[in-house]
Amino acid sequence: MERIPVAGPWITEKEVRYVADAAQNAWYANANVYNDRFEKAFAEFIGTSYAISLPSCTSAIHLSLLALGVGPGDEVVVPDATWIASAAPVSYVGATPVFADMDPQTWCMDPASLEACITPRTKAVIVVDLYGNMPDMDGILEVATRHGLPVIEDAAEAFGSEYGGRKAGSLGRTGVFSFHGSKTLTTGEGGMLVTDDKDLYQRCLFLRDHGRVPGDTMFENTEVAYKYKMSALQAAFGLAQVERAGELVGRKREIFTWYRSALAEVDGLAFNPEGPGVKNSYWMVTVVPEGPADKKAIIAGLSERGVDARPFFNPLSSIKAYAGSEQAGKARDRNRVSYAICPKGVNLPSGMNLDQEMVNRVCSALLEVLGL
Numbered sequence: 001m002e003r004i005p006v007a008g009p010w011i012t013e014k015e016v017r018y019v020a021d022a023a024q025n026a027w028y029a030n031a032n033v034y035n036d037r038f039e040k041a042f043a044e045f046i047g048t049s050y051a052i053s054l055p056s057c058t059s060a061i062h063l064s065l066l067a068l069g070v071g072p073g074d075e076v077v078v079p080d081a082t083w084i085a086s087a088a089p090v091s092y093v094g095a096t097p098v099f100a101d102m103d104p105q106t107w108c109m110d111p112a113s114l115e116a117c118i119t120p121r122t123k124a125v126i127v128v129d130l131y132g133n134m135p136d137m138d139g140i141l142e143v144a145t146r147h148g149l150p151v152i153e154d155a156a157e158a159f160g161s162e163y164g165g166r167k168a169g170s171l172g173r174t175g176v177f178s179f180h181g182s183k184t185l186t187t188g189e190g191g192m193l194v195t196d197d198k199d200l201y202q203r204c205l206f207l208r209d210h211g212r213v214p215g216d217t218m219f220e221n222t223e224v225a226y227k228y229k230m231s232a233l234q235a236a237f238g239l240a241q242v243e244r245a246g247e248l249v250g251r252k253r254e255i256f257t258w259y260r261s262a263l264a265e266v267d268g269l270a271f272n273p274e275g276p277g278v279k280n281s282y283w284m285v286t287v288v289p290e291g292p293a294d295k296k297a298i299i300a301g302l303s304e305r306g307v308d309a310r311p312f313f314n315p316l317s318s319i320k321a322y323a324g325s326e327q328a329g330k331a332r333d334r335n336r337v338s339y340a341i342c343p344k345g346v347n348l349p350s351g352m353n354l355d356q357e358m359v360n361r362v363c364s365a366l367l368e369v370l371g372l
C-alpha cells in the first residue's frame with residue numbers, strides 16, 4: 001500500500017495558469033503586478049491595511065524585530081514549544097530569546113508565563129499560533145500592553161484561523177506567515193508580513209530592499225540593510241492560492257473532522273484544542289496521549305505501518321542549538337507544561353491530498369501502535 005505523507009499542498013490548474021502567465025508576462029512594466037495583487041488580496045483576507053511579500057516567514061520575523069528597533073542587549077519572549085524559525089531571528093538582531101511556557105488549554109504561550117518572563121530588558125513578544133491553534137490573545141495582549149511591549153504574531157501555521165472573529169495574523173503589531181510547501185497556503189517557499197501600522201510598513205519596505213527609500217531609482221542607499229523579496233512567479237502562485245483560501249481552510253477543517261469521527265469512541269487522546277471564540281484551521285492534526293507515551297516510538301510504529309508522522313516540536317530550551325544559553329537552562333527548570341506535552345505529541349498526516357479512507361487507515365494504525 002502507498003505510504004501516507006505527513007503534509008503537502010493542494011494545487012489546481014489555476015496555480016499553473018497564473019505561474020505560466022507570470023513567467024511570460026511579469027517583466028518590464030508588469031514586473032510587480034503579481035506581487036501587488038497577491039499582497040492586496042492577502043491583506044484583504046487577513047483584514048490588515050498592509051502586506052509585504054517576502055522570501056520566508058523567517059525573514060518576516062527578522063524584519064519585524066528590526067523595524068521595532070530590537071537589538072543587542074534586548075530580550076524577546078518567545079514560546080518554548082515552537083519551530084526554531086520563531087526564535088532564530090531574535091539572535092540575528094543580537095537579542096536574547098526568553099522561553100515562555102505553554103498554556104495547556106491552547107498549546108500556545110501562557111499569558112502568566114509571559115508575565116513572569118518580562119524583565120526591564122524585554123523589548124518585544126513573539127506569540128505563535130501553534131498548529132493552527134490560537135493562544136489566549138486577550139490575556140497575552142493585556143500583559144503586553146500593560147508592559148508597553150509590541151507583539152509579533154507568528155501565524156505561519158494558522159492561515160485562516162480566527163480569534164473573536166478576527167483572522168490569525170491580525171492581532172499583533174505585525175503578523176507573519178510562511179508559504180513553505182507544508183503550509184496551508186503555499187508558494188513553494190515564501191512568506192508575508194502584515195500590519196496596520198503605516199510607519200512600520202514603510203520601515204520594513206526600506207529594510208527589505210537594501211536600505212532604499214521606496215521609489216529610489218538613483219541607487220542612493222541610506223543604510224546597510226537586507227534583501228528580502230519574493231519573485232513574481234511565487235507571487236502568482238500565491239495569488240491563485242489566496243483566491244482559493246476558503247477551499248484550502250475548509251479542506252483542513254474537514255480533514256480534522258474525519259479524524260475526530262474516526263477516533264470519537266477512543267478515550268485518552270487529546271486533539272488540537274479550539275477554544276471559545278476560536279476557529280482553528282488545523283494546519284496539523286495533532287494528538288497528545290493523556291497517559292505516558294513516547295513520540296519517537298509512536299512515529300516509528302506508524303512508519304512501520306506506512307504512515308508518516310512528525311514529532312510535536314521539542315522545547316527550544318531542550319535542543320542543542322540553545323544548549324549554551326543561560327535562558328534555556330532557566331526554561332528547562334520552569335516550563336513544566338511544555339516538558340509534559342512536547343515529548344508525547346505527534347502530528348498526524350494532514351496533507352491536502354488526504355481522503356477519508358486514508359484518514360481511517362491512519363487511525364487504525366494509531367490505535368494499534370497505542371494499543372487502544
Ligand SMILES: *Cc1c(COP(=O)(O)O)cnc(C)c1O
Nearest residue numbers: 056057058083085086156178180
Ligand atoms: C514554518 C514556520 C516558520 C518558518 O517559515 P519559513 O517560511 O520556513 O521561514 C516560522 N514559524 C512557524 C511557527 C512555522 O511553523
